[in-house]
Amino acid sequence: MGTENMFLKIRLLLLALFHLRSQPSPPVLLKRYSYKDIKKATDGFRRVFENSSQEASYKAKFQNGRVGVVREVKLLDEDDDSFSKEVRLLGRLHHRHIVALYGFSTGPRRFLVFENMERGSLKEHLSDPLKTPLNWRTRLKIAVGIAAAVEYLQFFCDPPVYRVSISSSTIMLDENFTPKISGISLSGASEHNATASSRCPKECREEGVIFQLGLLILELITGQSSDKGGVDLAEWVQEPRFLRSIHKMIDPDLGNTYDPRELNGLLNVARLCIRSVDETRIYTPQILWYLQKKIGITRK
Missing domain, CATH: 1.10.510.10 (Transferase(Phosphotransferase) domain 1)
Known part of the structure; x- marks a missing residue:
């Protein structure tokens, strides 16, 4: 013992x-999607996974053939700068047992695009x-x-x-x-x-x-x-x-x-x-x- x-x-x-000696991970190149991209990939937001007061999730298929999950984040208390900072932090997470973030979309509606889990x-x-x-x-x-x-x-x-x-x-x-x-x-x-x-x-x-x-x-x-x-x-x-x-x-x-x-x-x-x-x-x-x-x- x-x-x-x-x-x-x-x-x-x-x-x-x-942890004390490690350097921050280098910036990750996440794809920035337009609202039009998101809407088209989710078939006009009709491919719904779940919907709540705080977020909604949709199955998505993009023009390049990539299949993913689009999550709409409904955060009323964060501006675009705060949202972008959080996206960069999420984009630095790389682990076999963490769902990967592919990209994001900002504007009146904010979206995160994750890998699809079959x-x-x-x-x-x-x-x-x-x-x-x-x-x-x-x-x-x-x-x-x-x-x-x-x-x-x-x-x-x-x-x-x-x-x-x-x-x-x-x-x-x-x-x-x-x-x-x-x-x-x-x-x-x-x-x-x-x-x-x-x-x-x-x-x-x-x-x-x-x-x-x-x-x-x-x-x-x-x-x-x-x-x-x-x-x-x-x-x-x-x-x-x-x-x-x-x-x-x-x-x-x-x-x-x-x-x-x-x-x-x-x-x-x-x-x-x-x-x-x-x-x-x-x-x-x-x-x-x-x-x-x-x-x-x-x-x-």
Whole structure:
């Protein structure tokens, strides 16, 4: 145990030194689309993915054949300069498990153009009976992939990124079931993101993202969500006798295909993420190390 703690301390120290010495990423050449381009690519905004008071998403196909997702950002409190600054920050994010930003459009209506994720959201595959159920190995790789993305956002980005919404609804899957975070918000854009407030201390924002990561792991295990009056997964996993009810909570779609040792390891990670405020805090590198070394999950 002492060797493990020493290894984790060294890893955290190296990450901190890397962050201090790292230079900002070079400017990214994002394509600037006209309103006419966006309207034509979305068939007059008729290819709707979702629509809310804060943003709307559309499937888009551009003249060069590129297929993407157009997100209209409805931020009333930001001018064009602030919006452009945020776009540049988003454009510098390059990670295998983060949805890539292709371009943007400004004017009376503001749009972001992202890569298309062929298999839709993780939530669809956990809750839609018409979707092929995700097997155990795929779920494990989703957990470690998203943990790696969170480590990148917090330790390898300058400035660190904490305005992240992590749940089965914001994790998208490509044709190979590679998971990618789509819930990286512009200022104030996510009503569900408790980490977005600039008044919240850095530690509070870090822990907010880690808490969300713990909930995501529980969603992968149970196939359930705490949204909209569902089971309170955070409350369940912190119950002293929660182990007695695990068999009732495991996603029935998994059958008996999961490894009990891996399941217990994943539950331990979730409990560490969703711990009481008076307990010792955990960092993303520790979570990633535990998933990779203790449980033995690898990314391909």
